[in-house]
Amino acid sequence: MKLPDEIISGLYRLNENEYFKEAFEVFIKKLQTREGKIRTGGEPDFYHPKGLRVLASVEPELDATTLAVRYFLENLDDFKSYQYSELITLTIGVLALWEIDYLKFKDAIEDI
Numbered sequence: 001m002k003l004p005d006e007i008i009s010g011l012y013r014l015n016e017n018e019y020f021k022e023a024f025e026v027f028i029k030k031l032q033t034r035e036g037k038i039r040t041g042g043e044p045d046f047y048h049p050k051g052l053r054v055l056a057s058v059e060p061e062l063d064a065t066t067l068a069v070r071y072f073l074e075n076l077d078d079f080k081s082y083q084y085s086e087l088i089t090l091t092i093g094v095l096a097l098w099e100i101d102y103l104k105f106k107d108a109i110e111d112i
Contacts, residue, residue: 015058028054029064036067048072049079049093056096069100073108080112 038051
């Protein structure tokens with residue numbers, strides 16, 4: 001089964017996809033607190049790195065991304081303490097830091 005061309009192009013160019021843009025605004029940017037935490041509708045804090053990862057991929061230079069990174073790093077011990085999701089959470093967070101600026105976050109990445 002072949003996917004329609006519009007779906008394929010939307011997957012590769014998320015920034016240009018109107019549905020992604022709307023979801024990005026509603027589920028990431030509007031839910032972010034002043035401290036940088038990305039609230040996820042009552043889910044535990046360990047979902048924050050998923051939002052951080054989206055920000056890092058889509059708009060790494062955004063102030064929202066900087067705030068999300070700071071929140072992740074300042075609360076790293078909390079993210080390390082989640083038992084079930086620890087590896088997934090930390091892996092997603094490390095990937096986001098790596099994509100934003102590996103050299104800038106090298107020490108934090110190696111510490112994790």
